Amino acid sequence: MTSNETAKHGPGGAGTGAHGAGPDIDQETLLQHEKDTLTHTPVHLMELEAVGKHYGNIIALTEVTMAVDMGRVTCVLGDNGAGKSTLIKIIAGLHQHDEGTFKIMGEERRLGSPREALDAGIAAVYQDLAVVGLMPIWRNFFLGSEITIGRGPFRRLDVKRMKEVTKSELAQMGIDLRDVEQPVGQLSGGERQCVAIARAVHFGAKALILDEPTAALGVKQSGVVLRYILQARDRGLGVIFITHNPHHAYPVGDRFLLLKRGKSIGYYDKKDITLEELTAQMAGGAELAELAHELEAMGGHGELVDQVQAEVAETTGQTPR
Numbered sequence: 001m002t003s004n005e006t007a008k009h010g011p012g013g014a015g016t017g018a019h020g021a022g023p024d025i026d027q028e029t030l031l032q033h034e035k036d037t038l039t040h041t042p043v044h045l046m047e048l049e050a051v052g053k054h055y056g057n058i059i060a061l062t063e064v065t066m067a068v069d070m071g072r073v074t075c076v077l078g079d080n081g082a083g084k085s086t087l088i089k090i091i092a093g094l095h096q097h098d099e100g101t102f103k104i105m106g107e108e109r110r111l112g113s114p115r116e117a118l119d120a121g122i123a124a125v126y127q128d129l130a131v132v133g134l135m136p137i138w139r140n141f142f143l144g145s146e147i148t149i150g151r152g153p154f155r156r157l158d159v160k161r162m163k164e165v166t167k168s169e170l171a172q173m174g175i176d177l178r179d180v181e182q183p184v185g186q187l188s189g190g191e192r193q194c195v196a197i198a199r200a201v202h203f204g205a206k207a208l209i210l211d212e213p214t215a216a217l218g219v220k221q222s223g224v225v226l227r228y229i230l231q232a233r234d235r236g237l238g239v240i241f242i243t244h245n246p247h248h249a250y251p252v253g254d255r256f257l258l259l260k261r262g263k264s265i266g267y268y269d270k271k272d273i274t275l276e277e278l279t280a281q282m283a284g285g286a287e288l289a290e291l292a293h294e295l296e297a298m299g300g301h302g303e304l305v306d307q308v309q310a311e312v313a314e315t316t317g318q319t320p321r
């Protein structure tokens, strides 16, 4: 389905059905959501229709239509400057859209702050996680939402309980960390992302925005994070996965929104697009190939040509001739 067709059909056009539900979203809500989806009167967890945002004269985003559902992963793909950050800022309450509509559970909203987004069940996990490196994992997990016991002057942190909860939440997400007393700074980038995902799940997020969680990671660590994205999905969350890498998006995504220079260049259900088509559409595989040819024709520096060609191969899965 193209973005135009999607606009015609509305964001409900891309996909129905669900994956296994976990204990986090209450069963009744989830069942109702399923029923609505199956009876073709979908109330999406989130729905953006023709959303746009200007910064002065700069059009950062225009005519963006997409939906997020419980137990589904919506991937937002785009290169630098495509508008991905602007889109998440609107959903996470950091900026407000100035065109189109943004609905949460069918109700039109304009979120004024990240607090409002959190209250609506939307949690964002950013690439440069705001963690306190020297603090133990359990302390980071509960930062700002500590469990206490006692009253008045006798009130104190319930350390034992917080450690237990952290351990069990991480275990439920399949995260096997040796010791929750370990400083968070000792964790790998992937593990930190996973702790942040488990934290959002624990504090009742219904929608999880993951901003390029695999961008700075190697292949193995990326795989670990992708697995936790599926865990969050299987626990009934609606996940928005921002990435520039179709090879990361495709295996975990249910639908894909492609952005380029602030515009949607496609919005697909997984059944309507293959990985090869997605990679070809992304990052202008054709443009990169053209650049490689140009550099070669100009008698370009061998190393640079090799580098661009390698990038073409990685982006499109094809070696330019």
Ligand SMILES: Nc1ncnc2c1ncn2[C@@H]1O[C@H](COP(=O)(O)OP(=O)(O)OP(=O)(O)O)[C@@H](O)[C@H]1O
Pocket (backbone or CB within 6 Å): 055, 058, 059, 060, 061, 078, 079, 080, 081, 082, 083, 084, 085, 086, 087, 262
């Ligand atoms: N606060 C701002 N003021 C002015 N222009 C902005 C602002 N934020 C973003 N833009 C512009 O809006 C466009 C989209 O930017 P955005 O940061 O959303 O893209 P992106 O896809 O997240 O890119 P990247 O992957 O490089 O972060 C760009 O042209 C950018 O220069």
